[in-house]
Amino acid sequence: MQVPILKQGDYLIASVQAVLTDTDLLELRDRLTEQVGTYRARAVIIDLTVLDVMDSFATRTLRALAQSLRLRGAATVIVGIQPDVAFAMTQLGLQLGSVATALDLEEGLELLRRQERRGGSHVR
Amino acid sequence: MSDDLRLPIKSDADVVTARQQGRELAARLGFGECELTLIATAISEVARNIVEYAGRGEVVLSLTDVNNSPGIIVVARDEGPGIPNLELALRDGYSTHGSLGLGLPGARRLMDEFEIVSEVGKGTTVTMKKWLPRHTMRFPLSPRR
Ligand SMILES: Nc1ncnc2c1ncn2[C@@H]1O[C@H](COP(=O)(O)OP(=O)(O)OP(=O)(O)O)[C@@H](O)[C@H]1O
Ligand SMILES: [Mg+2]
Numbered sequence: 001m002q003v004p005i006l007k008q009g010d011y012l013i014a015s016v017q018a019v020l021t022d023t024d025l026l027e028l029r030d031r032l033t034e035q036v037g038t039y040r041a042r043a044v045i046i047d048l049t050v051l052d053v054m055d056s057f058a059t060r061t062l063r064a065l066a067q068s069l070r071l072r073g074a075a076t077v078i079v080g081i082q083p084d085v086a087f088a089m090t091q092l093g094l095q096l097g098s099v100a101t102a103l104d105l106e107e108g109l110e111l112l113r114r115q116e117r118r119g120g121s122h123v124r
Numbered sequence: 125m126s127d128d129l130r131l132p133i134k135s136d137a138d139v140v141t142a143r144q145q146g147r148e149l150a151a152r153l154g155f156g157e158c159e160l161t162l163i164a165t166a167i168s169e170v171a172r173n174i175v176e177y178a179g180r181g182e183v184v185l186s187l188t189d190v191n192n193s194p195g196i197i198v199v200a201r202d203e204g205p206g207i208p209n210l211e212l213a214l215r216d217g218y219s220t221h222g223s224l225g226l227g228l229p230g231a232r233r234l235m236d237e238f239e240i241v242s243e244v245g246k247g248t249t250v251t252m253k254k255w256l257p258r259h260t261m262r263f264p265l266s267p268r269r
Contacts, residue, residue, distance in 0.1 A: 022136035092230035
């Protein structure tokens with residue numbers, strides 16, 4: 001199932017669906033990377049609210065995605081990781097590294113706005 | 125119990141199916157949302173290893189009730205290349221494919237019991253179990269699933 005990407009001002013918002021295969025995730029990575037260029041987006045929010053599982057593959061792919069978007073000048077914020085998913089990730093030993101996270105979409109947007117007001121350092 | 129669920133695994137879509145079926149079966153037993161996610165995540169890891177390293181194999185899901193202690197059994201087996209050094213493969217961060225190397229050791233932590241048998245040239249079988257906690261502790265429930 002293709003992940004819908006919404007354009008909101010300078011931001012792109014990708015709302016991941018419950019069923020996310022590795023292929024879907026790689027496809028999302030490619031489309032986001034491309035659209036950041038097309039729309040000159042300054043930030044990408046990836047909403048994982050309904051995602052059932054964050055495993056090693058998903059974590060590695062999202063981390064790499066955030067890193068490559070950063071090289072293209074866009075910040076990435078991952079939002080909506082549910083408590084049970086966060087708990088499983090921790091048990092598994094998975095870390096998102098320097099990727100910014102927020103509780104939900106609203107907090108993610110707020111985080112980006114705050115960074116922008118400060119004008120300086122980017123959310124990574 | 126003989127209501128085994130045999131799921132052929134050969135693509136990334138099968139990995140998703142396996143973890144969804146595992147979640148569903150475990151939910152029927154009464155596991156809480158938090159354990160369901162642990163089980164689904166562990167299944168995702170071992171099923172993905174099948175696709176990645178053996179190309180094809182199967183995941184067999186079943187329920188058990190030995191000595192009145194109910195639980196779910198997940199068997200992931202393949203006839204792939206096998207693992208030469210299990211001790212290494214179970215180590216955090218060990219990967220022959222430049223990945224995170226957390227799949228096997230992580231799945232082991234997520235489940236209550238974990239056993240792996242592998243023979244080079246013959247294949248690999250991972251058997252994992254999770255017991256239903258006596259007082260099912262529930263994580264804040266999300267209405268999403
Ligand atoms: N079913 C299998 N058949 C053959 N080799 C396997 C199998 N499962 C795991 N391995 C071997 O064991 C190593 C460790 O597996 P593990 O799942 O822990 O890490 P990974 O798959 O390399 O990385 P990650 O799962 O974190 O993305 C793998 O790199 C691979 O060499
Ligand atoms: Mg693995």
